[in-house]
Amino acid sequence: MSNRSSDVPGSDSGEELPSSIPDDVWEKFVRDSEADIRASAPKEPSARARMVTERLRQQEARGELPGGWRTGPERRERGARRRRLWAVIGVPLAVALAVVAVRPSVLPGDPFGTGGDGDRAASATPLPPETAAPTAPPEAADPQTPTLERPFAGSPAERWADGADGIRPPAASAVGPFGKEQVSKALEQTKTLLVEANLDPATLRGSRPADALAVIDPRQTDLHAHLDTALRAPDKDHDPLTMFSRFDPAEVRLVGTVVKTRGRMTFRPGKEKDSVDIHADYTFVYPVVRAEPGATEVTRTVVRRVLDIRLYDTAHYQATPGRISVIRYDENAGNSACDVYDGYLHPQFHSAAPTGAPPTGPTVDPYDRSKELDRDRPESCGSVSRV
Template sequence: MPPESGSSISDAEWAAFVQESERGIPASAPKEPSARARMVTERLREQESRGAKPGGWRTTAPLHEREERESRRRRRWVFLGLPVVVALAAVAMRPSLLPGDPFGTGEPKAAVSASPLPAETAAPSAAPDSVDPERPTLARPFAGSPAAQWADGEAGIVLPKATPVGSLSKAQVEQALKQTGKLLIDANLDPATLRGGRPETALAVIDPQQKDLLKLLNTALSKPDKDHDPLLMFSRFDPAELRLAGDVVKTRGRMTFKAGERASVVVHADYTFVYPVVRIGKDATTEVERTIIRRVLDVELYDPAEYVVTPGKITVTKYDENIGNSACEIYDGYLHPEFSTTEPTGAPATGPTTDPYDRSQSLDENREAGCGVVSRT
């Protein structure tokens, strides 16, 4: 491909390149010189007839002195160099072909379609691999996140196939699984709950016999403080400050069940939710940040023939959470993700640095007191 007008390659250099290329290309390749090459060659002949000596980097050493020791390297250059010349020409015409748009052309980067992961059936052996450190945008709120391959919302909460357990029938076990799913969905995915609304469905599936738990949750929703924090079970953002970037929350996790010790079925749920949000109101921008929450719940459904319980309702025996990217020591009942363009809020982090996407360990392992920092969002 001949050099374009304005190229820094001289006619002499181009002619020498063509001559060397022809010597390095196998005999089966075409040898007909291009019109540009013939023009350059004719110009060089005219210069020689006038006694003019063309300058250029190839005059620093006679070509015939280097031919023998460089013949192998030259053939390698012809084979590899010509594709590089073509590639460079293509990049010159379309700089956006380079990753990351280094020349600031402003051309939008095409979204990479990530293949969805299969449903999680057991604890992973390690944290997800690192991905390209792309910044999330309104168009691609999960860019640069392992969650790009996770399921969307409720699709990530897959109920296992129910079977009879102890004195409980298949239908009763299935009811326990469905009630647990309802709690998770309403507490972490329902748009009204995320906007700070009251999660009525989640509260309704809990057995009214759990008076202390329901009292704590109701107080936390109406008058949150350090001892009554709704974030222990519900995901909520202040609707006056934040909104979701799009309408998708990414979900990954699993649900299992086993026979309980007291004529019951124990359902174990372990899920991570990823929320991309943007600021609204007086601080509105298009900057997207993500908050990641992992929730672990154990619930039981007791055999009503053996215990005084409300049939069809579940008893929450454990609720634990790990929240990534939310200001420390703020107890107003809302999540407060940190944005890179604003000053940090809340108390300084005192806990360890953790990967919020790491689902390979239980929340009980290596847990340290104090609000920590996340290694990625």
């Protein structure tokens, strides 16, 4: 888990369904069923009843009885008893069928051959957008091995939004000297910076993120010079990973086209007069495999980024109209080799020996968004509790 922070110079319950039929319902069903069965059991007819039956049979043979005489009260009573019996059986049976239909896992084994797909589908239900800092890390996901078909299996990110859909600027409003349209444009430019720096396929393969750089005020000459050096000749002091997500295409490739994204963006009147401050905090999850034919082992790298952006009033500041200024950019990368400064993230695979320096920092959960990234945290590379 690597930490990189830079200040720019000058700057979700519902109740669970029952897992079985309650004992009292089942006992009532057994008692009522036995009583009805005893009541409906056939009895040996008396001698008088046999004489009556024989006389009626002879009358029927001579055609002396009307049609339908057999459907008398006794047969109707037997029908009523059968209906009562099915009513007693049907209620608990309906309850049991409803439970099994909603949650097949209550049955032992896998009688329907689902393999638990129903539970997995429920667990992958998309989360609503994040509007505030969560109060705790995401719950542990089912321990499933990621595959080429399901690269986010076993990860909380399986329920996160796909790519740019996970970056939703808030509704804009006028702030100080800025109209609603100006604030809206600054929010959209912040999204552009995040998308082009962390989701654009060319950027991920190591290309120069020109569209991301284009929204940053060109008057931030020191920042542009620093990022330009980092992209051309990366080293420990000029690391492009502080702003951009990049993987060596000769080493790994992305699985599919989806990067999972979760976070939030806020704005408020700026700390400096006649300005607007925008705060963005997002986590990106990248599933990758080795860049070799037939590779199937999937691992994930998790990157959290924090951006503080400022929109200046050009009537009072030397700023370029229609551009945003980067005040702070911070980054934590989980599951990437420690102390490697070649400008690329280096995911670690379970089947291979670790590369880079041994971790010296604490073990952290890269999916935990309940805590802010501390500006003063030690710049040490730790390990992750899950990927």
